[in-house]
Amino acid sequence: MDKVLGSAAEAVADVGSGSSLAVGGFGLCGIPLVLIQALLAQGASALETVSNNCGVDGAGLGLLLEAGRIARTVSSYVGENKEFARQYLSGELEVELTPQGTLAERLRAGGSGIPAFYTPAGVGTWIAEGGLPWRYAADGSVALASPAKQTRAFNGQDYVLEEAIVTDFALVRAAVGDRHGNLVYDASARNFNPLCAMAGRITIAEVEQLVEPGEIDPAQVHTPGVFVQRVVEVGTEGKRIEKRTVRPHEAGHDHERGL
Template sequence: MTALMTADEAVADIPDGATLTVGGFGLCGIPQVTLAALSRRDVGNFEVVSNNAGLDGVGLGLLLDSGQIRRMVASYVGDNREFARQYLEGELEVELTPQGTLAERMRAGGCGIEGFYTPTGVGTVVADGGMPWKYGPDGEVLTVSPPKETRVVNGRECVLETAITADVAIVRAAVADTAGNLRFNLTARNLNPLAAMAGRICIAEVEEVVEKGALAPDDIHLPGIYVHRIVELTAAQAADKPVEKERLR
């Protein structure tokens, strides 16, 4: 059953120490209204799985600024200076994962697949271990990534990657129907559906809610079986889409 809620209601029961998968690619398709609501709560110690952590003060940057994130699993530190500072100064543990591998780990978690073999990362610290996860205050490395199992599959060496599941998924979609079926817009479809699948509870903030049946079957990118809570944005919230790097032609 999918429930229609405000952002504050949707995040009200997220506990301290929860694991979160969060959709978005850069600043495209980030669930910024729901993340802002979560940043206002007095909870934290979160482990967050997301492609990146937005920008300073935007999206997941809000939770970094408020010190609510203990650990990040991401593809890159990106352009968030506070993310980089906390990692390098030992305030934040970071597991860097190849982007396609991260996406597939979330998809596997949503499909009930415990792990998979991929050639991505073979011969690097991704497979061999030794990647710094946690620094100390003086720059010393406190925790490193462990080595992973490898095996030859169809004549190609591959590394075993495990699935990712989360207590709560927080995503952004363009349209939802009242049954929770979602349609994403363009690049926002990259990681949002996979993050949604990985969460035991999924919160989807959406720009428009339509009646059940209004979305054609071929127009549904994620079935409502994965979605539990819908946050309908106001027109102003839906139109507020920050640009990561502005360019003039």
């Protein structure tokens, strides 16, 4: 089955307001930036996003956030984004914080048909006991707090029950994809992408390079095409470095190396 569509706009056309989205990436590494831009132009609002983080100011999911399109997010890291902090503290955004490993497993479990699982992460904290502020009121009081979760002891150690995540759509980015939806990610851009791809009922993949079926070695496939419903080729333009770090210049360094 050929799953390739002609444009990112066509791929996200049926993402309706109020939809839930699992979005791959880590910071700005491996994010589906073209699909996010297309969704911004499409106009869907009141979205619930599930992603390691919610982008940064002016990039990634931060674009949807700044436009007021995200109503709720499930994330494990919320730094690097002043607008995110403002919306959360002012009561405009509902935030469910979850440990990073737990978030990864909730997505994997959702894609594997596992409804819930026990984990030691979060035992003895607000994660398990409830009371974590999910949404604030305009006056700074807590309008909605997280509920307490079931805990159980196994072999003398306590564990908390975490529910799997399944979303209406998933947006991911891969380095290479074929027309059947098989995907290969590049190095650290693999991050949350395979997990998000599993968790979406409809998974949309933007790929930098589109190849024909059979051109990808089956042993190299990271996400099998069974998890992917739509593919869009986007090239490599627009990728951005989140934080550029360079070594301080040392006087005479190049001369000493004979350069």
